[in-house]
Amino acid sequence: MLSASHRDAKGSVSALAAADPNPTQVDESGLGILDTLGSVVLLTRDATLFREGDAAEFYYKVVSGAVRSCKLLADGRRHITDFFLAGDFIGVEALNTHGTTAEAVNDATVVRYERGMIDALVSRSPRVGRFLLGRVCAELSEARSRMLLLGRMSARERLASFLLRIAARSRRDDRDSIALPMTRSDIGDHLGLTTETVCRTFAELKSAGLIEARSPHDLRVLKRPALAALAQGI
Amino acid sequence: MLSASHRDAKGSVSALAAADPNPTQVDESGLGILDTLGSVVLLTRDATLFREGDAAEFYYKVVSGAVRSCKLLADGRRHITDFFLAGDFIGVEALNTHGTTAEAVNDATVVRYERGMIDALVSRSPRVGRFLLGRVCAELSEARSRMLLLGRMSARERLASFLLRIAARSRRDDRDSIALPMTRSDIGDHLGLTTETVCRTFAELKSAGLIEARSPHDLRVLKRPALAALAQGI
């Protein structure tokens, strides 16, 4: 079912867990135990992790690379509900089946955990349950902000929001440099725009001096306050 | 803080709970106890139940009437994240503060429950926790479908989706009759459209014979399959 290689490798999972960018959060939640329970999955670009409607058997956490989750319409129209970067959990919100399809944006590594084990943990520890509930609530809050964005914001505002969000999440030494692993079309499908509009809007932001681009996938924020104002629709 | 009257009235809450349209669901979840813990709040049209950023002190359940939850941009642009009808829970997803503002669409009655009590319940009973988690997950799934709608669907498709969703939720004897308590502007702010576009699109659906209207707030589905096809973007 998985269009990617995976192997059970407790040792290497622990190694990966040690490289987790924010281990404190995990420990706080009492999820440290997880590190001994996961198995590693290697994904190549565009590989499918799971499909909308699949039984939800696993939770996943991104170790490296990026994953997108999307929904499709019959005629191919696509919406990318979210991007997941290193450290993010995927599939926490699934009840019995997944409501979205998850695919690798680029070559990526994820760890997967048996849902059964997690659910057993939840039954015994309300603390773990609260952690999961917290995650889902945070995602819901995000989703609602994105609904406002999709329903009421201009292309410029959408792109500004997106850039700041990605910048905030992908921890880099330089706060103002932004790595964009996804394509223009992915960004468009996330923001409700076309590839062309995304390009043109990037061009506008550049010529307005708000950002600069070393390459299409490596940007820098030049005027953060102005960008933040745009992102809030001011 | 509440711009509405409320009173502690255990007796009348039980009465209201008895009138709950789907009592089985409540009992299943072990939340029957709630009926003895809530207090009734009477809301007049447009009254505010809570504001975005307010500390989340209560959960609410709609008994009669309708409530909308919305997010605002600095310049007044508004998005209505959802409508809540009789039987729906409000505020379950809040962590510490509310992420949206909740207002009455029309004169409405809601019951409110102290969050502290519910949270205590959750700590003792994983079952109640799972019920809440399930609610939030369902809302997240809804939110994602709406993101697809807002990002990728035409006005006609959005309205068709909306009508079918409302029809499915507001239980009426007649499956095909739809009560719309909210204004055209509310609908527009929910679907990312203007009042005028909502009107025009209703007119299109009418002249295509998919729906008919006794009054602006009382519609009937005439061709459900066609409407459903539209709603799925076919």
Added chain:
DNA sequence: CGTCCAGTTGATGTAAATCAAACCCAGTGG
């Protein structure tokens, strides 16, 4: 009987979509 507000319909404007054509690399292979 006027006032008000939600709803509707019409005329016009515009942001973004669509259609189309380069362009720019990173591979690949002669």
Added chain:
DNA sequence: CCACTGGGTTTGATTTACATCAACTGGACG
């Protein structure tokens, strides 16, 4: 080493769905 691909990106011309601006309707209510 250079030509050749092919996928992603960018820029240009045109179209369009929806927004905006504006006027009119019709029921509710004092």
